Amino acid sequence: MKTDIDxxxxxxxxxxxxxASEPPPIDSRREAELMAAFDAAxxxxxxxxxxxxxxxxxAAAAALLIAVGLAPARAGRHGSxxxxxxxxxxxxxxxxxxxxxxxxxxxxxAALPPMESGSLIRMDVxxxxxxxxxxxxxxxxxxxxxxxxxxxxDGLTRAVRLVN
Amino acid sequence: MSESDEDLIAAVAAGNREAFGTLYRRRRADxxxxxxxxxxxxxxxxxxxxxxxxxxxxxxxxxxxxRAAVVPWLLGIARNMARRRISERRHEPLPxxxxxxxxxxxxAEGLARSQRVELLRRALVTLPVPFREAVILCDLQELSYQxxxxxxxxxxxxxxxxLHRGRQMLAAQMRGERHVTRAWPARQWL
Numbered sequence: 001m002k003t004d005i006d007x008x009x010x011x012x013x014x015x016x017x018x019x020a021s022e023p024p025p026i027d028s029r030r031e032a033e034l035m036a037a038f039d040a041a042x043x044x045x046x047x048x049x050x051x052x053x054x055x056x057x058x059a060a061a062a063a064l065l066i067a068v069g070l071a072p073a074r075a076g077r078h079g080s081x082x083x084x085x086x087x088x089x090x091x092x093x094x095x096x097x098x099x100x101x102x103x104x105x106x107x108x109x110a111a112l113p114p115m116e117s118g119s120l121i122r123m124d125v126x127x128x129x130x131x132x133x134x135x136x137x138x139x140x141x142x143x144x145x146x147x148x149x150x151x152x153x154d155g156l157t158r159a160v161r162l163v164n
Numbered sequence: 165m166s167e168s169d170e171d172l173i174a175a176v177a178a179g180n181r182e183a184f185g186t187l188y189r190r191r192r193a194d195x196x197x198x199x200x201x202x203x204x205x206x207x208x209x210x211x212x213x214x215x216x217x218x219x220x221x222x223x224x225x226x227x228x229x230x231r232a233a234v235v236p237w238l239l240g241i242a243r244n245m246a247r248r249r250i251s252e253r254r255h256e257p258l259p260x261x262x263x264x265x266x267x268x269x270x271x272a273e274g275l276a277r278s279q280r281v282e283l284l285r286r287a288l289v290t291l292p293v294p295f296r297e298a299v300i301l302c303d304l305q306e307l308s309y310q311x312x313x314x315x316x317x318x319x320x321x322x323x324x325x326x327l328h329r330g331r332q333m334l335a336a337q338m339r340g341e342r343h344v345t346r347a348w349p350a351r352q353w354l
Contacts, residue, residue: 006335011303013284013338018304020281023196023213024206026189034188034217035181041221042179112244113317117226153226154244155219 103150103159107134115152122148122163133160169234177225187234188217194235194305195242201300202246204289212245236311243297243315250293280338287337295330302327 124144130137138145146163167175167183169191175183192213199212219241227237288296294316301312302323312327313320 006339007331010284010331010335010338013280014299014303014334016277016281017201017284017288018197018306021197021200021304023193023200024210026192027210030210030214031185031188034214034221035185037218038181038184038221042181117223119222121222151219151222153223155215155223155241156244156248 101162103148103161104134105159106157107132109156109158112152112156112158113154115150115158118150118152118158120148121151122146125149125160133157135160135162138162170229173220173224173227173234176220177227184217184221187220191235191238192217195238198239198242198300198305199246201285201288201304202243202293202297203249204285208246208249212242212249215245216241232314233311236307236315239301239305239307240315247293283338284334287334290337291330291333295326295333298323298326299330299334303331 123146125133125147126144127137127142130145133147135147148161148163149157150159152158167186169187172183172187172190176187195213195216196209199216200206200209203209203212216238220238223241227234231237232240288299291299297316298312301307301315302309307315309320309323309327313323316323316326318326
């Protein structure tokens with residue numbers, strides 16, 4: 001049968017194509033780049049977290065936030081005319097200029113597979129790349145800016161924000 | 165006894181440099197071949213393979229053996245990288261076959277056979293991406309339907325039907341029926 005011959009031909013050709021696709025030898029420069037990246041990642045790896053102390057720290061921070069947040073409200077409710085002792089949580093520190101902006105979704109990210117896990121990576125991004133990430137380049141003439149990237153389990157960037 | 169891929173990934177996640185090197189040397193070829201057939205160009209395949217192992221550096225700790233074996237996991241990452249590259253160069257001309265390594269062009273061994281393989285390679289690159297990846301994963305990488313489905317993010321039955329249709333389109337192209345794939349906007353069909 002003609003169809004069977006075609007199928008067999010195709011199967012043979014596919015097998016030959018698979019056999020004919022041997023990769024070139026490993027490029028030592030590329031391998032060295034990877035190993036350097038591995039070393040850099042190992043150096044910047046966060047210390048091992050201790051769950052107990054981590055939770056205790058979180059609880060303490062939460063308690064502090066609640067206390068700070070309630071203080072102005074309590075003062076107002078009792079009709080005190082004196083200024084509240086705590087005016088609220090300070091959101092900007094004078095002299096600290098690396099306050100991150102909001103995260104924005106990278107163009108095309110909505111079409112990617114759902115994010116199941118990911119990493120937050122801070123890196124220098126060339127200014128020329130910012131429009132493609134959906135960000136407006138800064139007015140200052142700099143070649144690169146610091147940005148936080150949310151990278152999914154597939155290695156593709158989902159969202160980005162500028163750090164400074 | 166050599167370590168399994170899963171052991172190597174676990175060691176990579178724990179910061180074992182040697183394990184990463186071993187994994188790279190062992191599995192680079194699988195990733196490269198997949199990327200080569202997907203993108204059609206050796207340079208793009210090299211870049212995809214490099215990018216995949218860059219991701220492994222950061223994502224090894226998130227790998228779960230219960231969800232996928234290591235090779236399908238790597239190819240899943242490669243698939244996304246390759247698709248992105250394909251969409252970025254959608255308007256570029258199709259690659260020619262001159263720079264494809266390993267294609268047997270020895271006249272004594274049969275020029276016709278070489279031409280047939282080359283014709284198939286070029287036909288494969290023109291297939292719409294979902295059909296192309298089904299053929300590559302199942303026929304060239306020889307993965308199971310289950311693994312191919314998990315990589316492509318679709319149902320097992322969908323892989324079967326895409327594979328069947330992809331083979332049909334390839335066979336038609338091999339017979340010279342070029343209109344079969346011309347009906348599909350292959351370069352834009354992601």
